[in-house]
Amino acid sequence: MKYISTRGAMAPLEFSDTVLMGLAPDGGLALPERYPQVDRATLDAWRALPYPELAFEILRLYATDIPEDDLKALTTRTYTAAVFGSAAITPVKTLHDGVKILELSNGPTLAFKDMAMQLLGNLFEYVLQKRGERLNILGATSGDTGSAAEYALRGKANVNVFMLSPAGKMSVFQRAQMYSLTDENIHNIAVRGMFDDCQDIVKAVQNDHAFKEAYRIGTVNSINWARVVAQVVYYFAGYFNATANNDEKLSFCVPSGNFGNVCAGHIARQMGLPIDRLIVATNENDVLDEFFRTGVYRPRSTAETFVTSSPSMDISKASNFERFVFDLVGRDGAEVARLWRAVDAGVGFDLSARLADVRERFGFVSGASSHADRLATIRQIDAEDSVVLDPHTADGVKVAREVRIPGETVLCLETALPAKFAETIREALDREPPRPAGFDGIEDLPQRVVEVDADAATVKSLIAHALA
Numbered sequence: 001m002k003y004i005s006t007r008g009a010m011a012p013l014e015f016s017d018t019v020l021m022g023l024a025p026d027g028g029l030a031l032p033e034r035y036p037q038v039d040r041a042t043l044d045a046w047r048a049l050p051y052p053e054l055a056f057e058i059l060r061l062y063a064t065d066i067p068e069d070d071l072k073a074l075t076t077r078t079y080t081a082a083v084f085g086s087a088a089i090t091p092v093k094t095l096h097d098g099v100k101i102l103e104l105s106n107g108p109t110l111a112f113k114d115m116a117m118q119l120l121g122n123l124f125e126y127v128l129q130k131r132g133e134r135l136n137i138l139g140a141t142s143g144d145t146g147s148a149a150e151y152a153l154r155g156k157a158n159v160n161v162f163m164l165s166p167a168g169k170m171s172v173f174q175r176a177q178m179y180s181l182t183d184e185n186i187h188n189i190a191v192r193g194m195f196d197d198c199q200d201i202v203k204a205v206q207n208d209h210a211f212k213e214a215y216r217i218g219t220v221n222s223i224n225w226a227r228v229v230a231q232v233v234y235y236f237a238g239y240f241n242a243t244a245n246n247d248e249k250l251s252f253c254v255p256s257g258n259f260g261n262v263c264a265g266h267i268a269r270q271m272g273l274p275i276d277r278l279i280v281a282t283n284e285n286d287v288l289d290e291f292f293r294t295g296v297y298r299p300r301s302t303a304e305t306f307v308t309s310s311p312s313m314d315i316s317k318a319s320n321f322e323r324f325v326f327d328l329v330g331r332d333g334a335e336v337a338r339l340w341r342a343v344d345a346g347v348g349f350d351l352s353a354r355l356a357d358v359r360e361r362f363g364f365v366s367g368a369s370s371h372a373d374r375l376a377t378i379r380q381i382d383a384e385d386s387v388v389l390d391p392h393t394a395d396g397v398k399v400a401r402e403v404r405i406p407g408e409t410v411l412c413l414e415t416a417l418p419a420k421f422a423e424t425i426r427e428a429l430d431r432e433p434p435r436p437a438g439f440d441g442i443e444d445l446p447q448r449v450v451e452v453d454a455d456a457a458t459v460k461s462l463i464a465h466a467l468a
């Protein structure tokens with residue numbers, strides 16, 4: 001399988017090259033030149049597979065330049081009960097009203113990011129060792145990518161991590177998880193701004209080809225294709241777990257911000273997984289909900305982006321949305337490049353003429369949730385199901401209940417555990433959220449972080465200085 005760019009101007013690459021590449025040289029995102037198709041017989045064969053084997057079967061369709069024995073060793077080493085809490089890896093539970101939850105947050109940092117990041121950490125190690133190379137990761141986080149990446153890469157000999165986070169905007173627990181790490185290869189940089197400013201800096205540095213080459217800059221964000229394809233696996237696992245056979249259809253509801261998670265669902269659907277609808281749930285930062293309702297994409301500025309109680313979704317420029325739009329416009333890279341010039345100019349674009357395709361051909365629908373909705377959902381599910389939802393998953397459950405139609409089974413993706421967001425859980429339930437073992441007193445540990453203005457040149461000089 002070869003990889004092309006959403007902006008249409010990259011010579012096709014192998015999978016391993018995309019793992020190290022980050023942003024494509026033309027500023028776009030890597031995608032496979034076609035989505036492998038999974039037929040009914042294959043679905044039947046995959047239904048009974050344990051998670052690591054399912055991951056292998058899916059990844060071997062994409063990572064065709066990695067010998068199959070090596071790939072199998074990677075998925076077997078990554079998806080273990082010791083790391084993810086149970087052999088099921090992603091169990092499903094059903095709420096009193098029939099809405100189902102796919103548990104994705106039982107990994108080391110208590111968020112769904114671990115599902116892909118644990119694999120990416122092992123992939124980096126494998127590819128870098130084979131090539132005898134080093135990589136310096138520059139990442140951006142609104143709260144969960146950062147800790148998942150740092151836990152996956154801490155102490156690794158051939159990788160440094162420089163992680164940008166919005167200063168003062170993440171939860172107390174999220175900050176403690178990242179900033180208390182003392183490993184020498186981990187560098188936390190708090191940016192005076194929002195997540196979008198951090199991601200803009202990552203993309204600006206990626207687009208400085210001379211700096212990127214000189215300092216061997218890679219990425220762990222969903223810019224990296226390997227992150228997205230690893231997330232495709234749990235849509236298959238969730239479907240097999242939540243249905244009785246492959247004749248059934250299932251809808252997924254996905255709390256969304258940077259559009260990486262639901263983009264993986266879109267890809268699973270394109271591969272032939274019987275997904276009915278993909279329900280995009282946003283918080284008050286509703287740029288995606290607006291697009292799926294109107295066909296108009298109007299990214300907001302930092303000043304127009306709210307700081308909310310589901311902070312990991314405080315995103316107004318959804319990076320991965322570009323991958324979906326590439327498919328929506330018939331994989332026309334020149335058209336995507338034109339649309340993203342308008343995004344970069346702060347204008348956005350109007351694809352309302354394609355709204356029927358968005359809904360009928362690609363199955364997208366959306367809804368938004370507010371602080372009051374989130375608190376009400378957390379309270380109700382706690383009272384009726386004795387389940388404490390984290391604020392982001394609560395946004396998903398709220399939207400799923402709202403848009404679900406009679407007879408439709410909806411599987412909501414759990415994106416984090418409530419322990420990461422104690423402030424909001426206390427407000428909703430007047431008690432502390434359950435805290436998994438190993439995190440006691442984390443907020444009291446000393447923290448190591450540098451705070452800077454939202455400026456790519458400053459970040460580049462910090463990186464150059466650290467690597468000197």
Ligand SMILES: Cc1ncc(COP(=O)(O)O)c(C=O)c1O
Binds near residue numbers: 145258259313416
């Ligand atoms: C807890 C949580 N929920 C939801 C999201 C949104 O996911 P995505 O950015 O893939 O749309 C994120 C961030 O990625 C997150 O950390």
Ligand SMILES: N[C@@H](CCOP(=O)(O)O)C(=O)O
Binds near residue numbers: 145260261
């Ligand atoms: N919500 C994310 C934002 C970054 O998303 P990514 O999927 O592109 O890494 C976070 O928690 O950092």
